Amino acid sequence: MxxxxxxxxxxxxxxxxxxxxxxxxxxxxxxxxxxxxxWFKESYRVGGDESPSEKDLPAEDDS
Ligand SMILES: [Zn+2]
Known part of the structure; x- marks a missing residue:
């Protein structure tokens, strides 16, 4: 059913x-x-997007 x-x-x-x-x-x-x-294409795209956005994050460990 x-x-x-x-x-x-x-x-x-x-x-x-x-x-x-x-x-x-x-x-x-x-x-x-x-x-x-x-699925493979999307996982490649996500991996490519992650690297530049990580560099854009401000360093938060200089307190
Ligand atoms: Zn089908």
Whole structure:
């Protein structure tokens, strides 16, 4: 009865046993790879944003 939506393409899927669903929670290997690629890109972007903002922080240890 459980309805699950693929996080990539939002396709509704009826829940299966995880042992019969190798691409859980994605509807297919394609969507699984799309999500993986997006996740990697976002983690790279976050890492790139963190370094400059750290330099912009004022030093608070010169009290
Ligand atoms: Zn999908």
């Amino acid at each position: 459980n309805q699950v939506r693929c996080p990539t393409c939002q396709a509704p899927m009826s829940f299966q046993a995880r042992s019969e669903w190798p691409d859980f929670p994605f509807c297919s290997l394609k969507c699984r790879r799309v999500d993986l690629n997006r």
